[in-house]
Amino acid sequence: MARSAIGRLFAGLRCLPVGNTQLQTQCSRWSSERTGVEASMFSHKPRDFSLPNPSWGEEMKRLYKHYNLQSEEAAGQGEDGEWWTRLPSYNRSLKYATGGVYLSKMIQSKARLFTRNIRDPGAAFEYVLFFRNDKQRCLCIFQAGHLLEGPPGHVHGGAIATMIDTVTGTHASLLSAPVMTANLNINYRSPIPLGSTVLIESTLDKEEGKKKFISCKVSSTDGSKLHTEATALFVSISVSHLLRG
Numbered sequence: 001m002a003r004s005a006i007g008r009l010f011a012g013l014r015c016l017p018v019g020n021t022q023l024q025t026q027c028s029r030w031s032s033e034r035t036g037v038e039a040s041m042f043s044h045k046p047r048d049f050s051l052p053n054p055s056w057g058e059e060m061k062r063l064y065k066h067y068n069l070q071s072e073e074a075a076g077q078g079e080d081g082e083w084w085t086r087l088p089s090y091n092r093s094l095k096y097a098t099g100g101v102y103l104s105k106m107i108q109s110k111a112r113l114f115t116r117n118i119r120d121p122g123a124a125f126e127y128v129l130f131f132r133n134d135k136q137r138c139l140c141i142f143q144a145g146h147l148l149e150g151p152p153g154h155v156h157g158g159a160i161a162t163m164i165d166t167v168t169g170t171h172a173s174l175l176s177a178p179v180m181t182a183n184l185n186i187n188y189r190s191p192i193p194l195g196s197t198v199l200i201e202s203t204l205d206k207e208e209g210k211k212k213f214i215s216c217k218v219s220s221t222d223g224s225k226l227h228t229e230a231t232a233l234f235v236s237i238s239v240s241h242l243l244r245g
């Protein structure tokens with residue numbers, strides 16, 4: 001009983017309301033079975049942390065507008081055009097999918113997504129993620145707040161790893177949720193100044209059965225400086241894998 005409920009939930013997590021017809025198509029069978037209206041998968045309006053807030057600097061806002069425009073402009077185009085879709089981001093996605101309110105009380109009710117659990121806007125992880133329509137690439141605009149310090153004035157390596165895991169993990173989840181990180185290799189090439197905005201780009205390299213190989217790079221927004229490179233392996237898991245702990 002619990003397994004089938006959680007299984008439906010993971011299907012629901014891939015159906016987050018991103019305002020994109022492609023994803024809506026992917027999710028329509030499941031949602032129409034239940035309500036016929038995708039929006040009704042959400043019991044109440046959650047806070048979407050990937051929307052602009054006053055802590056966003058000029059570069060963050062400029063890039064957000066740039067990629068958002070590409071998705072809006074492309075909205076009326078056919079499936080062949082290249083466009084980016086913004087992913088909403090919640091502090092607990094589980095809570096906002098169908099059946100999630102109940103399940104989120106059952107499973108570690110106080111749990112919150114690591115990167116979205118600091119209330120002070122701009123203090124830690126400010127980011128917004130877009131994925132390309134063919135799902136071969138994801139792009140994240142990341143502004144690193146003052147609570148993420150590692151070396152004086154620069155971003156902690158663990159915070160960078162967290163963001164890489166988040167971007168590549170979300171990318172893998174879009175392809176087939178649920179997944180878990182099996183391997184993450186990181187090369188730190190140049191430090192990231194605290195407060196700066198950087199681009200994190202992930203690319204699907206290959207899929208082999210339940211394995212997804214994704215590479216990632218973190219660079220300055222003008223592309224002139226490479227900060228970090230990484231490769232990651234994600235393995236699709238069954239829901240029972242999570243229930244086993």
Ligand SMILES: CCCCCCCCCCCC(=O)SCCNC(=O)CCNC(=O)[C@H](O)C(C)(C)COP(=O)(O)OP(=O)(O)OC[C@H]1O[C@@H](n2cnc3c(N)ncnc32)[C@H](O)[C@@H]1OP(=O)(O)O
Pocket residue numbers: 013014016093165166167169170173174179180181182183209211233235236237241
């Ligand atoms: C929209 C929502 C947003 C949601 C947004 C959320 C974004 C956040 C994302 C965060 C993601 C995480 O941090 S996840 C948390 C960190 N990760 C973990 O705690 C994972 C702990 N490890 C495990 O649970 C397990 O070891 C697994 C699941 C990784 C694999 O176990 P398994 O399912 O039994 O699979 P297994 O048979 O062992 O292996 C399957 C295949 O993968 C290979 N394989 C397995 N592990 C490795 C490895 N480390 N390095 C190389 N290869 C490996 C095997 O050789 C095999 O290849 P072959 O023989 O088939 O060729």
